[in-house]
Amino acid sequence: MAEPHPFRVAAEAKDLELLAEALREDVLLHSPILFRGFEGRDVVSQVLTHVAATLEDLTYVDELAGERSVCLRFEARVGDRELEGIDFLELDEDGRVAELTVFMRPLSAITAFNEQMKARLEPASQ
Numbered sequence: 001m002a003e004p005h006p007f008r009v010a011a012e013a014k015d016l017e018l019l020a021e022a023l024r025e026d027v028l029l030h031s032p033i034l035f036r037g038f039e040g041r042d043v044v045s046q047v048l049t050h051v052a053a054t055l056e057d058l059t060y061v062d063e064l065a066g067e068r069s070v071c072l073r074f075e076a077r078v079g080d081r082e083l084e085g086i087d088f089l090e091l092d093e094d095g096r097v098a099e100l101t102v103f104m105r106p107l108s109a110i111t112a113f114n115e116q117m118k119a120r121l122e123p124a125s126q
Contacts, residue, residue, distance in 0.1 A: 005070045007089055007097055008060055014052055020045045023097045030101040032085070033114045044100070050120040054078060054113060068092075078116060083109035 010019035020041055029038040029047060038047050052058070055076040062073040070089040077083065085104035092098040104110050 002065060004060075004063055005065070005072070005089065006095075007070070007087070007100075008063060008072055011052070011058065011087075012060060016045065016049055016052065019048060023100075024092050024094075027097055028099045030099065032102045032104045032110060033117065047121075050117060054116045054120065055083070078109055078112040081109040081112045083113065 005022070007019065007022040010016075010022055023041045023044060025041050026039065027041055027044050029044045031037065031047075038044050055078060058074055058076040060072050060074045062071075064071040064073075068091045070091065072087040072089070073084070074087065075082070075084050083104055083106075085102060088101040088103070089097045090099040090101075104113065
């Protein structure tokens with residue numbers, strides 16, 4: 001197996017500084033909750049900080065890599081809800097994450113995730 005992508009390494013280590021380094025400056029994050037995405041390394045890093053605090057026991061269970069993409073399958077918990085999902089990374093020519101699209105299931109876990117994220121992000125938007 002090839003070396004894991006730096007995004008995965010950083011996420012597993014909960015190293016938010018290293019995670020930011022894996023992102024392109026103008027990275028775009030497509031959330032599983034919102035229609036509108038988040039844009040820019042600073043904004044996306046802040047969102048991912050809250051995601052890391054919300055998802056418990058995050059474990060990547062598989063990684064598939066293409067020429068300019070990486071698909072990371074993960075399992076986690078939100079409170080008493082088990083969650084599984086995919087981080088789909090579209091990479092630039094330097095291997096940095098240009099776009100990150102997150103998919104999650106089941107709905108009950110997504111609802112719990114949404115409630116916790118909303119509580120974390122609301123104070124920042126006021």
